[in-house]
Structures are given as structure tokens and as C-alpha cells.
Amino acid sequence: MKFRSLLVAVLTMSLSSALQAQEFSEQQLAQVKQVREAASQSNLSWQLLTSLTTEVGPRLPGTENDKKAVAWAKKHLEQLGFDKVWVEEATFPEWRRYHESAKILLPSEQPLHLTALGNSISTPTEGLSAEVVLFETLDELIAAPAGSLNGKIAFINYRMNRDIDGNGYGPAVRARNSGAVEAAKKGAIAYMMRSVSTSHHRFAHTGGSHYKTGVTKIPATAVANPDADQLARLINAGHDVKVSLNIQTEDLGQGTSYNVIGEFTGTEFPAQYVLIGGHLDSWDLGTGALDDGAGVALTMAAAKHIADVKRPKRSIRVVLFAAEELGLWGAKAYFKKHKADLDNIVAAAESDFGADVVYAFESNVNAASLPVVREIAAQLAPLGVKYIGKNSAHGGPDLIPLKNSTSAPIFALHQDGTDYFDYHHTADDTLDKVDPAKLKQNTAAYAVFALMAADAKTKMAGK
Amino acid sequence: MKFRSLLVAVLTMSLSSALQAQEFSEQQLAQVKQVREAASQSNLSWQLLTSLTTEVGPRLPGTENDKKAVAWAKKHLEQLGFDKVWVEEATFPEWRRYHESAKILLPSEQPLHLTALGNSISTPTEGLSAEVVLFETLDELIAAPAGSLNGKIAFINYRMNRDIDGNGYGPAVRARNSGAVEAAKKGAIAYMMRSVSTSHHRFAHTGGSHYKTGVTKIPATAVANPDADQLARLINAGHDVKVSLNIQTEDLGQGTSYNVIGEFTGTEFPAQYVLIGGHLDSWDLGTGALDDGAGVALTMAAAKHIADVKRPKRSIRVVLFAAEELGLWGAKAYFKKHKADLDNIVAAAESDFGADVVYAFESNVNAASLPVVREIAAQLAPLGVKYIGKNSAHGGPDLIPLKNSTSAPIFALHQDGTDYFDYHHTADDTLDKVDPAKLKQNTAAYAVFALMAADAKTKMAGK
Structure with a gap:
């Protein structure tokens, strides 16, 4: 048996070599x-x-x-x-980013590093400010009661996984693709998400996002990971966290x-x-x-x-x-x-x-x-x-x-x-x-x- | 001799131990x-x-x-x-940073990440724009002919050395302390320096800077290292590099x-x-x-x-x-x-x-x-x-x-x-x-x- 197995293996390899060589x-x-x-x-x-x-x-x-x-x-x-x-x-649908800035207003004023997601609409010219509500995942946001985010900013803090083949991207990018739509359905006036990112540096990661016919368009943004950590720490410590946000973009058709x-x-x-x-x-x-x-x-x-x-x-x-x-x-x-x-x-x-x-x-x-x-x-x-x-x-x-x-x-x-x-x-x-x-x-x-x-x-x- | 040396050493150690023990x-x-x-x-x-x-x-x-x-x-x-x-x-002399933004205008428009150095004055409200002149060191700038920077922006691209004890900081920080003064002496209307930094991330490093009585105050800034690289590449490739700059700060007394x-x-x-x-x-x-x-x-x-x-x-x-x-x-x-x-x-x-x-x-x-x-x-x-x-x-x-x-x-x-x-x-x-x-x-x-x-x-x- 052993000899026969070996023979088959050798023959298979030779055949394979011969085919490849051709x-x-x-x-x-x-x-x-x-x-x-x-x-x-x-x-x-x-x-x-x-x-x-x-x-x-x-x-x-x-x-x-x-x-x-x-x-x-x-x-x-x-x-x-x-x-x-x-x-x-x-x-393609042409889009421009002109301005983006944000601050945490309460409990203490500090800059918030964020960026508009591609396709995001603008805030009003003077910006907007509202309380932030934290969700750990898109599914948590989807499960929130209707109207529970009226007048608020939804924030999803989902952390992307690091791996050689980037397998963490798919699960993380769901919140980028549809987070603003789900937030708007619950009454939110703006959307923030933790960046789709494995970094601990203070850069916000942009990327494509989408709106849905029949659902109010709201400004859609991603915050740098250290800023996402900061928001989460403040909220988890029991603070009412208020953020101001000014995004100016343009849909150019x-x-x-x-x-x-x-x-x-x-x-x-x-x-x-x-x-x-x-x-x-x-x-x-x-x-x-x-x-x-x-x-x-x-x-x-x-x-x-x-x-x-x-x-x-x-x-x-x-x-x-x-x-x-x-x-x-x-x-x-x-x-x-x-x-x-x-x-x-x-x-x-x-x-x-x-x-x-x-x-x-x-x-x-x-x-x-x-x-x-x-x-x-x-x-x-x-x-x-x-x-x-x-x-x-x-x-x-x-x-x-x-x-x-x-x-x-x-x-x-x-x-x-x-x-x-x-x-x-x-x-x-x-x-x-x-x-x-x-x-x-x-x-x-x-x-x-x-x-x-x-x-x-x-x-x-x-x- | 050897024995005596040893004896002295042992006695010294014992004495030292005894003293320490006390x-x-x-x-x-x-x-x-x-x-x-x-x-x-x-x-x-x-x-x-x-x-x-x-x-x-x-x-x-x-x-x-x-x-x-x-x-x-x-x-x-x-x-x-x-x-x-x-x-x-x-x-202390109170100072505030309100706004900072900059762009490379020529040969192609792109954002420039920079920050005002502490104590920097503002640009005009509408900003300023000018050609950039590259120096590798503060000494090179000091050696430039009088008037040679009239109407231009001086840029020092000195690279800080990385080491466990931070010994690269002293040599690098010279350009932060006095670069704006030296640039103004040659007629420059603004000053940019490579950040005092060992990083390859796109953050500009602020820090204290000084003016000198009798020398015109000009806006003093540091650019992120990748942006300093970009400016240097463009200039060294023979492009006329023009930058626009808007810094709004305030000296509050x-x-x-x-x-x-x-x-x-x-x-x-x-x-x-x-x-x-x-x-x-x-x-x-x-x-x-x-x-x-x-x-x-x-x-x-x-x-x-x-x-x-x-x-x-x-x-x-x-x-x-x-x-x-x-x-x-x-x-x-x-x-x-x-x-x-x-x-x-x-x-x-x-x-x-x-x-x-x-x-x-x-x-x-x-x-x-x-x-x-x-x-x-x-x-x-x-x-x-x-x-x-x-x-x-x-x-x-x-x-x-x-x-x-x-x-x-x-x-x-x-x-x-x-x-x-x-x-x-x-x-x-x-x-x-x-x-x-x-x-x-x-x-x-x-x-x-x-x-x-x-x-x-x-x-x-x-x-």
C-alpha cells in the first residue's frame, strides 16, 4: 500500500510537471x-x-x-x-467637501476630530449642536425605539478588527454604509461613527455613505478613534455630552x-x-x-x-x-x-x-x-x-x-x-x-x- | 600591590555599605x-x-x-x-489660537497641515499667499542675503533626530525659537518650519516661539512632517511652490x-x-x-x-x-x-x-x-x-x-x-x-x- 501510494504520488507529480512544462x-x-x-x-x-x-x-x-x-x-x-x-x-455623482469642524461642548470644551463621510449633506451654515447618544453597534442603533433620537446625534462606537486580510472591514463598514439612514429613522439630526480604522492616531477616516429614498438625509460623519474613545468615556462616566458640528459639502449632480x-x-x-x-x-x-x-x-x-x-x-x-x-x-x-x-x-x-x-x-x-x-x-x-x-x-x-x-x-x-x-x-x-x-x-x-x-x-x- | 588594592577596595565598600545602612x-x-x-x-x-x-x-x-x-x-x-x-x-503672556488653515496652491492645489507656533501673530484676516523658499537649516536661513526673502515665505526643513534621551530636541528647537525672527530679518512675510518631531504622521507640532524687539513680527508656523517632505520634494523638483496661509490668533496681554x-x-x-x-x-x-x-x-x-x-x-x-x-x-x-x-x-x-x-x-x-x-x-x-x-x-x-x-x-x-x-x-x-x-x-x-x-x-x- 505504501509503495503504491508513493507510486501514484510520483506519477501525479510527473504528470503535473509535464503539463505545466507545456x-x-x-x-x-x-x-x-x-x-x-x-x-x-x-x-x-x-x-x-x-x-x-x-x-x-x-x-x-x-x-x-x-x-x-x-x-x-x-x-x-x-x-x-x-x-x-x-x-x-x-x-458619477459629484461631491465636494468644503469645511468640517466640531467640538465637544459639555462637560468641557474640546476639539473633536471628525470628517464628513462621502455624499454627506451639510449641516446648516451655522452648524448644529445636540446631545450625543452612544451605541456600540449598528444593530443596537437599529433596535432603538422610534423617536428615541429626536433632536439628538447618534454615535456608533464599533471597533474594527485588525488582520492581515482586512476581514474587519466588512463588519465595520456596515455602519458607514447605512448608519445615517438608521439614525435618521429614529429621529437623529446628525450621525457620527467611530472611524472604520485600526489606528490609534487622531485621524478621521472618510469613505462612501448612502441615503435612502423616503428617509430624511442627515449629516454623516466619522470621528477619529481617540475622539471616539473620549466620547465613549465621557458618556459612560454619566456625563451629558453635547457636541457642535459644522459640515459644509456640496452635491454637484x-x-x-x-x-x-x-x-x-x-x-x-x-x-x-x-x-x-x-x-x-x-x-x-x-x-x-x-x-x-x-x-x-x-x-x-x-x-x-x-x-x-x-x-x-x-x-x-x-x-x-x-x-x-x-x-x-x-x-x-x-x-x-x-x-x-x-x-x-x-x-x-x-x-x-x-x-x-x-x-x-x-x-x-x-x-x-x-x-x-x-x-x-x-x-x-x-x-x-x-x-x-x-x-x-x-x-x-x-x-x-x-x-x-x-x-x-x-x-x-x-x-x-x-x-x-x-x-x-x-x-x-x-x-x-x-x-x-x-x-x-x-x-x-x-x-x-x-x-x-x-x-x-x-x-x-x-x- | 594587588592584595593591598583589594584590601582598600573591600574596606571602601564596607565603609560605604556601613554608611548607606545608616x-x-x-x-x-x-x-x-x-x-x-x-x-x-x-x-x-x-x-x-x-x-x-x-x-x-x-x-x-x-x-x-x-x-x-x-x-x-x-x-x-x-x-x-x-x-x-x-x-x-x-x-504669563496669554495667547489664543482661533483658526489655522493652509494650502499648497501651485503646482497643484492640496491641503497643507500646519499649526501656529505659540505666540505667533495672525495673518491678515483674508490670509496671505506667497512663494516658499526652502532652507535645510536655521544657519542656512541666517546666511541668506538681506532682502532675499522679500515678500516670500521662509521654510526650514530641519529633521529632528530620534533618541532615548531626546537629544535631538535642542538642535531642532532652535528653528522654533528664533526662525521667525531670522526669516523676518531677510524680508519674509511668514515663516514655516518642519515640525520639531520624529513622527511620520501628519500632525503639526506646536510649541513656544519668540519675537525680537526691532524685528518685524511675522506669522510663525510648523508643518507636519509629511507636508514638509511634500514641500521639499516639490521645490527640489524645480517647481515654484506657492502656499496660502490663514492663521488667526490673539495676544491677550x-x-x-x-x-x-x-x-x-x-x-x-x-x-x-x-x-x-x-x-x-x-x-x-x-x-x-x-x-x-x-x-x-x-x-x-x-x-x-x-x-x-x-x-x-x-x-x-x-x-x-x-x-x-x-x-x-x-x-x-x-x-x-x-x-x-x-x-x-x-x-x-x-x-x-x-x-x-x-x-x-x-x-x-x-x-x-x-x-x-x-x-x-x-x-x-x-x-x-x-x-x-x-x-x-x-x-x-x-x-x-x-x-x-x-x-x-x-x-x-x-x-x-x-x-x-x-x-x-x-x-x-x-x-x-x-x-x-x-x-x-x-x-x-x-x-x-x-x-x-x-x-x-x-x-x-x-x-
Whole structure:
């Protein structure tokens, strides 16, 4: 039995090796190595990220800076020698933040660090002030009696969990998505939440929020975690806590921006392509280095490193999505426009989780594509990337509309997200938060992945 | 020779031991142990710090909160059972910050995180905007040609060094003390400096600054380090960088506040006392937890832990100084008022360097006091505190006027300051930055020190 098991194992491994070996020639594997090493040593992604975050800065969709970012991306894709560079229009609900300030008034006056959530309406020009009612969770707020918050400010103090894969985000973000609606249903005149954040620094984290037809819109805000602690301590000590709040924002109706796209054209199947990218827009508070300048810079650089060595069989397309932060509007436009030929996508991966090391690689493909996946994984291993065999990758947020409309071959190059939510959507998301060495590793991982997906014998497909 | 050297060494040690043993009885040493253990386990200092930073919050001298802090301190000293509690007036130049905002205008508009330095004048109501000229050091600015900054904003980008003893602060703070004066001499209309800070977070660090008679006053500000990096990158890349700036502050003339003092009265020499304390005021941006709520809370608690066990021979006096941040005004008033009897001070130590672990103990006393010092050091050793034998301690900032007016016996319980300047004088100086376990260790160290200094046979004195 033991011998037979061993024999089966050896045969299976040999067969697997043989199949894998057929996907890529020795020459191709040498090219992969060449690309990996070049990308691992190149400053290109760092230079691009530095330029975007310094010379353009924050990139809220529809702003002058957003227009500058589109021009920046187009110019740099052209300068990098992409075979085709073009833009595609995307529309979105345009929104601006003009002013935000707040104070704790009672029992002692002190500044309160908060920020308006995206899409929040303004307070009256002179602001508003009211008593704060504390809830530990969104569900606690939902369970509050009708009318119990009349004239008050609802405050949810839910603490996000820190983990490498950011699994704390989903549970925490519920209060951002619908907290203001639930608070308004109970009569609240404003909404505050603890930031969706793992940080203990005094930055408020913004992010998208939503209203619901038929429910009164109220100002929606997030407070910095130390301020959330302060509010909770005061309230739990039995004080009547009164806060004043002044938020000035504007809903500008439908805005327009552009997905910026660059492609290196494939030699055998030019219509087929690997889609990599990030989103070009950012929130207005920081300079969008981690979210998502890094994704923009490293996927641009990865494609360039491939093209420096060869044009693969299939095209490499870098898509820099517009208006992700306001609701994936660039991605929706892209996948709608390209609906008829989504099966040309042989692999898709978005980098939108900062730029800490890529520690794992995961696919979401049909069985016939798995030998290619395993060969890619083998070539990522020298970068310290482990292979996750679950074959159920989600990809980045801008791939959600793709997944919703077709069975696409989706990949995740999992970045270590342990610290990501310390900075996410804050003023503190600035260039210095990116480690140049880690950015190189990210770039190399994307380059290896994109080259091999584009150059494999088998055209990969989704489940 | 060898034998004789050994003999001398042994005799010296024995003599030294004998002398030390005479300073404290076995019973006294048992009491020291009891106090050390009680303080190491007590939450009292944490409770006091929590109450001060939460219920009072920021404590800029002269504000309503400053008045609340004085009332808070008096109430808590009384509640802790101090034998005497009183206040002593201190006057200071009162100053307020009302508004501060700034933007980089060119080459791309983006927020600039800065703060007015203490004592800064306002910009015009509508703000000002001008080109920024970069200097790496104060000396570079001083060397600039006369008139070369006419109509411009001077910006010094000096980077502070991180170290356990904060030795980077002195060199860095020169630009805060006199940068605005030097900039004005060259014709600048405003002054910006990189924060005196070791942090990479986007907080600007405020702090005292000065003008000079005969030199035009210009607005004086510090920018957060990531913003200083951004300005330097833009300027070094060859861009003409224009910044707009709006600072609204007010000089309110002479203000009044109070040193708050509590004393446990000594049994044999009640007029003689150990002085421990911190400063009650704080900057307005944070809640003054590290600077200096911790010093206030831990010295109050240390004295109480001693009194729970005994009244020592000499008094223990906790002095909570007023208006330190604006120029040691409480300390100046205290040591002036008590000028005639400063030789009653048998030991003085101020905690004003955060609340990371006390890692070392150092004296500044005459030779006759050294046996007491060594016995204290031996009783601090179980807390992980090493003895520094240099005998040249500086003590805290509020002891500077004492040192300047007399030869007082001064002590330093050196806190680990490696991270202190990440938070110092920022909005991020909040309760969560203090580790409750480390605060207990600090409290125990101060309690051991104060008890032994007050209860020693020898009255210690300065050099």
C-alpha cells in the first residue's frame, strides 16, 4: 500500500510537471526571470507614485486635480511607450467637501476630530449642536425605539478588527454604509461613527455613505478613534455630552471623469488581454498613496517591465479606473462598455490594498486554467509569495462589476493589509507610508503574473 | 600591590555599605518595599490621568479649561487626603489660537497641515499667499542675503533626530525659537518650519516661539512632517511652490493662572520637603496626556501611595506648575516666591517627558548626599531603573528657574523618550498614547524616590 501510494504520488507529480512544462518554454521561463529581476530592482513604480502623489496630490473625482491625474496618467503611459493609450468616459455623482469642524461642548470644551463621510449633506451654515447618544453597534442603533433620537446625534462606537486580510472591514463598514439612514429613522439630526480604522492616531477616516429614498438625509460623519474613545468615556462616566458640528459639502449632480487605459499589444492574440490596474482617483484628505496611487504606479511599471523584455502572445492592458471611491463608477462604465467581449479577458487583477508585501497568490478560474496558475505560482515563489489553492479569489473592488456580469478569470495578489486600515481614507495616506522596497516586490509580482497569464499556451477562463 | 588594592577596595565598600545602612533602618526599607509594591499595582495614576484628560481635556493657560484644571487639581489633592492644599498665582503672556488653515496652491492645489507656533501673530484676516523658499537649516536661513526673502515665505526643513534621551530636541528647537525672527530679518512675510518631531504622521507640532524687539513680527508656523517632505520634494523638483496661509490668533496681554500645591507634612522636619510634580497646563491641540497629564497624575499618586504607608521625616510636596508651555511662568513664580527658603528643598524632580518606562536614575547633589542617592538607586533597581553615576541631572523644565537661583539637589528619573517626540505638542497627544502598565512603573519609581529622599537620615543638598 505504501509503495503504491508513493507510486501514484510520483506519477501525479510527473504528470503535473509535464503539463505545466507545456505551458511555458524554457525561453519563456527565462524571460519571466528576467522581468522579475528587473522589476525587483527598478525604481520606476516608486518614481511614478512619487510624481502622482506629489505633483497632483489628492484626486477627488471631478476636481481639477482629478483632471490633472487623468492628464498625468495619459502622459506617463505614452512616455512609457505603451502601444495604445486612450481614455473612456465615466460619470458619477459629484461631491465636494468644503469645511468640517466640531467640538465637544459639555462637560468641557474640546476639539473633536471628525470628517464628513462621502455624499454627506451639510449641516446648516451655522452648524448644529445636540446631545450625543452612544451605541456600540449598528444593530443596537437599529433596535432603538422610534423617536428615541429626536433632536439628538447618534454615535456608533464599533471597533474594527485588525488582520492581515482586512476581514474587519466588512463588519465595520456596515455602519458607514447605512448608519445615517438608521439614525435618521429614529429621529437623529446628525450621525457620527467611530472611524472604520485600526489606528490609534487622531485621524478621521472618510469613505462612501448612502441615503435612502423616503428617509430624511442627515449629516454623516466619522470621528477619529481617540475622539471616539473620549466620547465613549465621557458618556459612560454619566456625563451629558453635547457636541457642535459644522459640515459644509456640496452635491454637484452628475460629474464626468475618465478611465485611462494603456495597452501593450499581444503578438498572437492581440484581442485577448490581461487586465491589471488600480484606481486613479482618491479621497480628498490625503494624497492617495496607499489608496490607490500604489496600485496605479505598480501596474503601470509592471507592464513596462514586461514590454522591456517582450510583447507576450496576448495583450497587457493597464486600466486606471475613475471614481472608484464614490462607488466604482469607472469600473461600472468600463465593464458595461466592454460587455460584448469580456471573454477576451484572460486574467484580471486589481491592486487596491496598499503596497505592503504581496504574501499570497490566489486564482478564481476554471479547472483547465489551473496548470497555468500553478506555474505562475511557482514563478512568484522566489518573491516570497505563497500559493493559496482555494481558487476563490475576489480581486479588487473595481472587478466587482466584472464578476457580476460574467464568469471572468480573477486573481488576487494578496497584499499584507495588517496596517492598511491605519491610513485608509485619511489625511495620513501620504507617500511616506509606502516602503519603496515593498513596492518593488509588488511590482515584480504583478509583472510575473501578467506576463505569464498573457504568454501561457492555454487561454485562461473563469469558472 | 594587588592584595593591598583589594584590601582598600573591600574596606571602601564596607565603609560605604556601613554608611548607606545608616541612612535607612530595616523598617524604613520594608516601608519602601511596601510603597513600591502598592504603587506598582495601583490604578490611581491612570484614573487621575484619565479624569484630567477626559473631563478637562486641553489646558491652554488662561482658558476656561485651565481654570477647570486648577479646580480639578485642588479637588483631587484634597480628596486624596493631602495635609495641605493651596494655590499660588502665576502670571504669563496669554495667547489664543482661533483658526489655522493652509494650502499648497501651485503646482497643484492640496491641503497643507500646519499649526501656529505659540505666540505667533495672525495673518491678515483674508490670509496671505506667497512663494516658499526652502532652507535645510536655521544657519542656512541666517546666511541668506538681506532682502532675499522679500515678500516670500521662509521654510526650514530641519529633521529632528530620534533618541532615548531626546537629544535631538535642542538642535531642532532652535528653528522654533528664533526662525521667525531670522526669516523676518531677510524680508519674509511668514515663516514655516518642519515640525520639531520624529513622527511620520501628519500632525503639526506646536510649541513656544519668540519675537525680537526691532524685528518685524511675522506669522510663525510648523508643518507636519509629511507636508514638509511634500514641500521639499516639490521645490527640489524645480517647481515654484506657492502656499496660502490663514492663521488667526490673539495676544491677550497678561493672564493669570495658579500653581496648585499639595503637601503631606513631615514628622520631624516639616519645613524641609521633597518637591515632585509636573505642569498642569498643556497645549490646546491635544489633551496633554503625555505632556504633561502623566507627570501631574503620577506625582500626585506617588505622594498618596507614600502617605498610605507613613508620613516621612520631611514633607512631600507635589507642585503642579502653571503655564509651563508658554515659558515656565508657574515655575518662575514659584521659585521667586519661595526664594528665601529654597534650601528647604531636599530633593526635586519633575516628570515632564511622557510616561514611557523610567529606565535610569540620576542625581545632581553634593558629595555628602551620595550615600542616600545610592540607597535610593538600590531600591529603584527592582523596577528596572539603572543608576547613572554622573551626578549631573538636569531635572525637568520647571526646575530650570530653581537651578538658576540656587544650588539645589536635583534628580532625574529618566523616562524612555524614544517615541515622545512623535506626539509632543500635537493633537495626537491623547490618553491612548499612555501605557497603563508603564504609568504604574513611573508612579512606583517616583514614590520610592520621594519617600527615601524625605525619610533619609541625611538631609540632601546641592553641589
